[in-house]
Amino acid sequence: MVPAPFPFVRVLPWLLTMLVMAGCSSPQLSTQDGSQGLSMERALVLTEARSAIGTPYRYGGNDERGMDCSGLVQMAYSRAGISVPRTSQSQYDNLPPIDSARPGDLLFFSTGKGSGVSHVGIYMGDDTMVHAPGSGRRVTTTSLALDYWREHFVGAAAPAP
Numbered sequence: 838m839v840p841a842p843f844p845f846v847r848v849l850p851w852l853l854t855m856l857v858m859a860g861c862s863s864p865q866l867s868t869q870d871g872s873q874g875l876s877m878e879r880a881l882v883l884t885e886a887r888s889a890i891g892t893p894y895r896y897g898g899n900d901e902r903g904m905d906c907s908g909l910v911q912m913a914y915s916r917a918g919i920s921v922p923r924t925s926q927s928q929y930d931n932l933p934p935i936d937s938a939r940p941g942d943l944l945f946f947s948t949g950k951g952s953g954v955s956h957v958g959i960y961m962g963d964d965t966m967v968h969a970p971g972s973g974r975r976v977t978t979t980s981l982a983l984d985y986w987r988e989h990f991v992g993a994a995a996p997a998p
Contacts, residue, residue, distance in 0.1 A: 879941030881917035
C-alpha cells in the first residue's frame with residue numbers, strides 16, 4: 838500500500854497566513870545593562886535625565902520650566918555635548934538605530950492615533966526609562982515591563998558613544 842501524499846493544499850493557506858503575520862509583528866524591546874561601563878557622555882545624559890524628574894510637562898519645552906518627551910531628550914543630550922533633533926519622530930528618523938538598548942539610549946514608541954513615532958524616553962537601566970508622559974503630569978520613571986510600553990515600542994537609537 839502506498840501512503841497518501843501530504844495534504845499541502847490544506848496546509849498552504851495556514852503557512853501563508855503565519856508568514857504574513859510574522860512580517861507584521863512589532864520589534865521586540867531588548868535591553869542590556871552589562872558591566873561594560875558607560876562613556877562620560879552616557880553618564881552625563883543619565884545624570885541630566887535624573888535631574889529632570891519632577892519637572893512639569895510642557896509641550897515644546899526643554900528646560901526646567903517644563904518639557905515634553907523630546908525636549909527632555911534634547912536637554913539631557915545637549916548638556917552632555919551631543920546635538921539631537923527636536924521631535925521624537927525626527928530623532929527616530931535621524932539617529933543611529935540599535936537592536937538592544939543600553940543605559941542612555943533612546944526608546945521610541947507609537948502612542949498616538951497614527952503609526953508614526955509619538956513618544957521617546959531615555960533608557961536608565963534595570964528595565965526602566967525616564968520620560969515626560971504628557972499634559973498635567975511630570976517627568977518620571979516607568980517600568981518597561983508594562984505591557985503598554987512593549988506593545989507600543991517602535992525602536993531604539995544610540996546617539997551617545
